[in-house]
Amino acid sequence: MTAALASLGRSGLEIIGFIVGCVRLLGEAAYWLLVGPFKGYKLRVGEILRQSVRIGVNAVPIVFLVNFFVGVTLAVTVADILNIFGAPEFTGAVMGVGFWRELAPLLTGIVMAGFAGASLAAELGTMKVNEELMALEAMALNPVRYLCVPRLVAILVMVPVLTLLGSAFGIFGGYIVFTALLDFSPKAYYDKMVEAMAYKDIWVGCMKAGIFGTIVGLVGLVQGFSVRGGAEGVGRATTNAVVYSIILIIGTDCALTIALYF
Amino acid sequence: MSEQQPPPASTASPSPGSEPGPGADRDAAFQKGDVIIRVRNIKKSYGDREILHGISFDVRKGETVIIMGGSGHGKSTMLRLMIGAELPDSGTIELFGKEITGLAEQEMYPLKKRFGVLFQHGALFASMTVGENIALPLREHTDLDEKIISIIVKLKLELVGLRDFEDLVPSQLSGGMRKRVGLARSIALDPEIIFYDEPGAGLDPVMLAVIDELITGLSDKLGVASIVVTHEMQSAFRIADRMLLMHGGNILAEGTPEEIRASDDPVLQQFINGKAEGPIPLRLSSRDFAEDLLGG
Ligand SMILES: Nc1ncnc2c1ncn2[C@@H]1O[C@H](COP(=O)(O)OP(=O)(O)OP(=O)(O)O)[C@@H](O)[C@H]1O
Ligand SMILES: [Mg+2]
Numbered sequence: 001m002t003a004a005l006a007s008l009g010r011s012g013l014e015i016i017g018f019i020v021g022c023v024r025l026l027g028e029a030a031y032w033l034l035v036g037p038f039k040g041y042k043l044r045v046g047e048i049l050r051q052s053v054r055i056g057v058n059a060v061p062i063v064f065l066v067n068f069f070v071g072v073t074l075a076v077t078v079a080d081i082l083n084i085f086g087a088p089e090f091t092g093a094v095m096g097v098g099f100w101r102e103l104a105p106l107l108t109g110i111v112m113a114g115f116a117g118a119s120l121a122a123e124l125g126t127m128k129v130n131e132e133l134m135a136l137e138a139m140a141l142n143p144v145r146y147l148c149v150p151r152l153v154a155i156l157v158m159v160p161v162l163t164l165l166g167s168a169f170g171i172f173g174g175y176i177v178f179t180a181l182l183d184f185s186p187k188a189y190y191d192k193m194v195e196a197m198a199y200k201d202i203w204v205g206c207m208k209a210g211i212f213g214t215i216v217g218l219v220g221l222v223q224g225f226s227v228r229g230g231a232e233g234v235g236r237a238t239t240n241a242v243v244y245s246i247i248l249i250i251g252t253d254c255a256l257t258i259a260l261y262f
Numbered sequence: 263m264s265e266q267q268p269p270p271a272s273t274a275s276p277s278p279g280s281e282p283g284p285g286a287d288r289d290a291a292f293q294k295g296d297v298i299i300r301v302r303n304i305k306k307s308y309g310d311r312e313i314l315h316g317i318s319f320d321v322r323k324g325e326t327v328i329i330m331g332g333s334g335h336g337k338s339t340m341l342r343l344m345i346g347a348e349l350p351d352s353g354t355i356e357l358f359g360k361e362i363t364g365l366a367e368q369e370m371y372p373l374k375k376r377f378g379v380l381f382q383h384g385a386l387f388a389s390m391t392v393g394e395n396i397a398l399p400l401r402e403h404t405d406l407d408e409k410i411i412s413i414i415v416k417l418k419l420e421l422v423g424l425r426d427f428e429d430l431v432p433s434q435l436s437g438g439m440r441k442r443v444g445l446a447r448s449i450a451l452d453p454e455i456i457f458y459d460e461p462g463a464g465l466d467p468v469m470l471a472v473i474d475e476l477i478t479g480l481s482d483k484l485g486v487a488s489i490v491v492t493h494e495m496q497s498a499f500r501i502a503d504r505m506l507l508m509h510g511g512n513i514l515a516e517g518t519p520e521e522i523r524a525s526d527d528p529v530l531q532q533f534i535n536g537k538a539e540g541p542i543p544l545r546l547s548s549r550d551f552a553e554d555l556l557g558g
Pocket of ligand 2: 338459
């Protein structure tokens with residue numbers, strides 16, 4: 001019993017330490033991004049581009065697949081129900097609002113937790129284990145400026161971009177179902193979608209995506225930094241990065257959806 | 263590295279204003295024989311285990327100081343403290359006459375550009391080629407032209423006998439080769455102090471002699487101070503100006519190679535002669551072995 005309590009207390013402390021770590025990293029990254037360049041510490045623009053390709057461009061296929069399949073699934077389900085009420089064309093409205101505002105940010109965020117968060121944690125963790133981080137610091141190079149800022153900027157820009165693409169892919173999946181499978185007119189799908197949507201839907205979606213991207217980046221990097229021990233520690237950090245980001249993304253999404261709906 | 267636009271060739275030497283390059287903020291006041299590292303009463307614990315019980319020593323400009331000691335007796339820890347990678351629990355460390363404990367990160371940078379570190383396992387950046395590893399400090403801390411950087415990289419690689427390996431990545435190198443690349447990287451900025459953590463581990467006897475010559479050459483010709491942690495006794499006696507034996511968190515013996523050889527301290531003799539029998543315990547544990555086995 002006391003052992004169980006102690007272990008509960010330990011994991012409680014660990015989680016508090018983890019959250020403090022995320023907030024601190026966010027603060028330090030903001031410093032090196034916004035203040036550093038004015039003090040003669042150059043921003044690594046080329047590295048930001050390289051990381052954007054690594055994190056963003058390479059993720060396009062998987063973002064496409066996930067959003068497309070969920071789009072197809074959702075459209076089949078919704079069209080069937082709406083047909084009962086004799087209003088199948090409202091499928092377009094559901095798909096539009098659903099994807100731009102809710103599904104694409106959430107799905108893309110979760111995909112990125114696995115795609116980018118895990119690889120950030122593994123990369124940083126391996127560098128920590130190999131003393132590469134210590135070597136950087138010994139060369140008067142700050143790891144947050146040198147490694148974290150380019151990765152965080154890349155992910156903060158790329159996740160919203162991927163989310164916009166994801167929305168398009170999901171709505172395209174619905175469109176295929178609506179026109180090819182159910183044989184309704186494309187125009188009805190499109191008209192109802194435009195009718196139901198507001199600009200707010202798009203910017204809320206983008207904002208969520210930005211927040212989810214930041215979560216994925218911070219969690220992955222902090223997990224990487226906190227690696228102890230060898231390969232085993234890297235494995236644990238990678239798993240934690242994915243699990244923590246998914247939980248945080250879904251929790252934040254829930255809170256934001258409720259807070260922003262009205 | 264693509265954002266590093268090479269500046270016009272005329273600025274090939276470190277520019278004064280912006281980022282200080284090697285030599286820019288160098289203190290001309292340090293003469294051969296001046297104390298360049300001063301360590302006083304350093305204590306360090308991990309958890310409730312005290313690893314260092316109050317270490318004090320000096321290193322002078324141009325001097326090669328060997329740190330010997332059993333595995334796990336805190337040599338690497340002492341190095342990490344000296345390069346500011348960790349903080350001691352108490353005591354002071356001065357580099358170039360400046361107290362580094364409690365120094366803010368950015369105040370430490372000018373000092374860090376004046377020393378080089380060879381880590382125990384090389385600590386090469388796995389995502390970069392050998393050449394990029396060595397070029398990194400030059401690209402980040404100097405305004406040197408890319409052409410000059412490439413020449414310096416080749417020179418440093420030649421010094422460690424690896425000129426043909428510039429385009430390989432660390433995973434394609436053997437352990438000893440990684441060590442030598444790490445050494446080339448640590449001298450890229452022509453530092454005034456170099457910390458070496460077991461430079462000879464994993465090297466063949468010939469390469470060991472080459473590295474020894476490199477270390478003594480840097481010290482004799484350029485006045486570089488070297489702090490070398492090593493287990494290679496032959497090489498230690500070859501390059502040392504002074505030797506320290508760390509044992510159980512203290513400095514057990516200190517002296518010139520001749521003094522060390524002549525000492526009749528049993529621990530020292532056991533250590534430099536590599537005998538299994540003697541006063542040095544096999545384990546770091548303070549508990550009795552039988553008690554450990556039976557007591558649970
Ligand atoms: N980060 C750490 N956390 C906890 N204990 C540590 C840590 N680093 C080192 N130690 C402990 O400090 C002691 C000294 O370690 P250190 O690496 O300095 O030894 P060393 O003299 O360099 O040994 P070797 O010759 O094997 O490299 C060891 O007992 C080790 O267990
Ligand atoms: Mg060591």
